[in-house]
Amino acid sequence: MPIPKHIPVRYPKDADYANQAYEVPGTKKPGQTGTLTSSAFPLITLDLPDTFHNTVEFFESGLQRIPSPKHPLFGRRPVLSKSPLKRANYYEWIDWETVDLRRRYAGSGIRKLFDDGSAGGRELDVVGLYSGNCPEWQIMDLGLQAYGFVTVSLYDTLGPDTAGTSSILPCSINHVEMTLCALSPQHIPTLLKMASKIPTLKVLVSLDTIPGEEKKILSAWGQSVGIKVLDLEEVEQIGKVNLKAISYPDKNDISTICYTSGTTGVPKGVVMTHGMVANSIHSHTFGMEQDDIPISIGFLPLAHCYGRMCEAVVIARGGSIGYWSGDPVILLEDIQILKPNVFNAVPRVLNRVVQAGMAATKLPGLKGALFRRALQTKTERFHATGELTHPVWDRLVFNKVRAALGGNVGFISSGSAPMSKNAINFIKVAFCVQYLEGYGSTENNGTVTRQWWGDKSAAGTVGAPQPDAEIKLVDVPAMGYTSEDRPYPRGEICVRGDMCFREYYKGTAAIDDEGWQHTGDVAHIDECGRFSIIDRVKNIMKLSQGEYVAVERVEALYSGCPGILQIYVHGDSLQSYLIAIVVPDPVTFAELAGKVWGKQVLPTDTEALQKATKDQDIYNKFMGILNKHGKTTGLQGFEMIKRIYLTNELLTIDNGCLTPTLKIKRKETYNKFKDELDGLYTLPEPSSSKPAKL
Incomplete structure (x- = not known):
């Protein structure tokens, strides 16, 4: 199938910022609003010819857009010394051509292990990914997606000694009847220790090469409990010898099972099809006014759909991802060395950046006065015109602030939780960036609403419908929220679209008869068609x-x-x-x-x-x-x-x-x-x- 020719997709010249949502005529019913969609773009569905239909295509989209096969794709700071730990002040890169070859070798190697009976034999060909963010995680995942496997990402933070979560790891493995898991070497003992509790697991593949003596010990231990221990280099060699053609899954085939974070109990597995993920990836390329090839810092957990989605969009555009060192203490150091132009983050990180930046407003003497004056002037200019830059104050004051994120960031996205208006506007003004906050959940692959690029009054909202989403608000009488409320209609957010899931794994269907996912989140919609989350049906x-x-x-x-x-x-x-x-x-x-x-x-x-x-x-x-x-x-x-x-x-x-x-x-x-x-x-x-x- 052909992949989208034009990404990212800019807003049309006549895009109306005062009317960002379009109500489909004839859809208004008692007790709910009409069905709302993006006013800037037609609804993106999997029936369209010029769209992604599976997760293999987004990598090939990137291949078609890179300036050369040697363009960097995945990078990290090499370790110069382990004792004491010291990392280089530069990134080493794996280029697109090499990643393309390695994903084929890795996928073919895993397929060979399933074909010869070392793994597999269950309802689904499931492969687990149990590691922190690194190039090998993505190489393995790209290979698995290209050879018909179902991936299950396990949170790198889970382990047998984690209070309150000791049962989640084996429960997740057993729930999907996982037979092979690719993982960080430090997690191999974790799974070998609990071998009796995870009887379906037969093969462990270390994403890093294991030193000779250590490999012998782990292999012997694995053999004693019926688990084969390999490393990625061995698997890629198997694949190189038994290389197979890439397969292109149907849109209805399962791509991954993503487990929700479980704030109230054991997580449930969200079944995500290739079409669902592909539709989300395409949707996130709309309304992007950034022409530069993206360079992003990879620190959001790849076990979570938000982090995975952010990286997929960068890959689809032919960009580069430099991975953080895994230590929150030196995250800013990683960023300053990488110098990304895209920063996908969460409020927990951004609030710390804002607090550090706002400290300058309290400085005594001339420095403090200068910063306060610069901030006031730029803020007033932004609210009046939407301009994010200033010819004088950026040079004298804010270039130093921008340097905290490497100096090149032009776009910041945020999700998972809200941020205050003041914090958002400070980020925009002080860092001279477009800041887009959105709303979504694992069940819709994080794709429901997002602020429009250049919307100067969007702070405090989560924006308008994404191009692939249909949204309506349904009355919640017990809480006093109705679609007839004034000045803004209020109600529970219900979502429909090809990016929405249909069921939890080995669970029941999770949408109503008309295909609507009931999110449990309460919102109002303002006069511009932007949503704001105001409450929660549950947990009140x-x-x-x-x-x-x-x-x-x-x-x-x-x-x-x-x-x-x-x-x-x-x-x-x-x-x-x-x-x-x-x-x-x-x-x-x-x-x-x-x-x-x-x-x-x-x-x-x-x-x-x-x-x-x-x-x-x-x-x-x-x-x-x-x-x-x-x-x-x-x-x-x-x-x-x-x-x-x-x-x-x-x-x-x-x-x-x-x-x-x-x-x-x-x-x-x-x-x-x-x-x-x-x-x-x-x-x-x-x-x-x-x-x-x-």
Whole structure:
């Protein structure tokens, strides 16, 4: 099948930013809005000839667009020394031509192992991927997609010692009856130890070459439990000798089974067909005004559909992906060496960048005054004209800010959680970039809405329908949301399109009779046709006075507060107010403690920071910061946090408080801090006229 000739696709010249969604005539029904689609582009379906139909085609799309076969595709910083660990200040690259050959060798090699009975023999030809982001992950996945395999990506953060998730790893493997897994060498002992719990697994393929003596030990161990241990180099050699022709799957064939992050229980496997993934990839190339060949930093987890989608779009455009070193401490160093022009991120990372940048507004003397003046001038110019650059202030001030992300970033995308308007506008102005926030889920491959390129008033929304999505809002009477609400219709987001899934693996169908996926997210749609997420049908609680609160939304808004590193908001239906567990940002918290105590406090002084969490004066100051932020973000009085428990103990995957995609596991987090939270509710009713008490 022919692949799309023109990507990325620009907006039409007559695109109307005041009317970004089009209501299909005759689709309005009682209790819901009409069906809304993109007003800029016709609906993209798999029936169109000029589109992607499977995941093999997007790689071949990139091959057709690269300037030469030697154009770099995947890169990483080489390790110069392991003890102490030292990485080079440059990237080494694998070019497109080499990746093309290696994906064929890897895919053919795995197919040979299935054909000779070393693996396979189950309902699906499933291959697991259990590794952090690296070139080999993508090479293996590209090969598997090209030879008819179903991939299942396992979160690299899962392991037998991970609190609260010890059963997820074997459950996922057993659920799909996985017989072969490609993985990082450090994970090989993990799976060999649990061999008796994962009886279908027969072959492990290390994505890195294993040193000779270590290979002998692991092979012997594997043999003793009935599991063959190979490495990618061996598999590619097998494939080279037994090279097969690439297959082009049907749009209805299963491409991957992606497990949701599981904030409320064991994850479910979302069945993603080739057509579903391909349709999403194509959709994400629309409304892109960037002509440069993309260069991106690969740090979003490839086990999650958002990270995978972001990289697929770069590949489809013939771009380059440099992988991070895997250490959050040196992520910015990786970026500054790579100098990407595309930065696909999440609010957790972007909020830290914003907080670091905003620190310049507090500088004393001329430097601080200059930065504040520059920021004010550019912000006013942006709101008036949409211009992101300034001939004077960029040269004098903001080029230094841009250097934090390498100096070349022109486009930032964000998903998974909202960011505050102020933070978004700061990113646009200070980094001179287009910032596009979107909305989606694993069940629709992260493809539902996205802000339009150049929309100067989009902050606070998640944008308009993507070109492959049909959307409607359905009334939620129990929560008081209706499609007749004014000024904006409100209701549960329902989505339909070829990018939507149909079922969970070995589960029931998950769409209604008309093909609509009910997301559980509540939104309103504004006068420009842009959606804003305002609530959640599930995971809401009612306070004692009868007010409903979406605690996840409250968390998201407070997360943008300077000084907060992590926050867990808690409510009780027998109480009239919200409380929270707050992990303060050590830099900001040390500065606050220093001001209260009248002496310098270092962010690395853990003893002092621990003492600060128990200091009533510091607590009162911190609550003042929270209250001011809550009012700024528009939270209503009953949504404001009235008491907090300050702790320097991070919520992590290891202590069971976070999912592998770093979302809060509510039940586990409450159980961990049950005594502290219950203790806050035993204190006298908080009063706005008196300082909050510890």
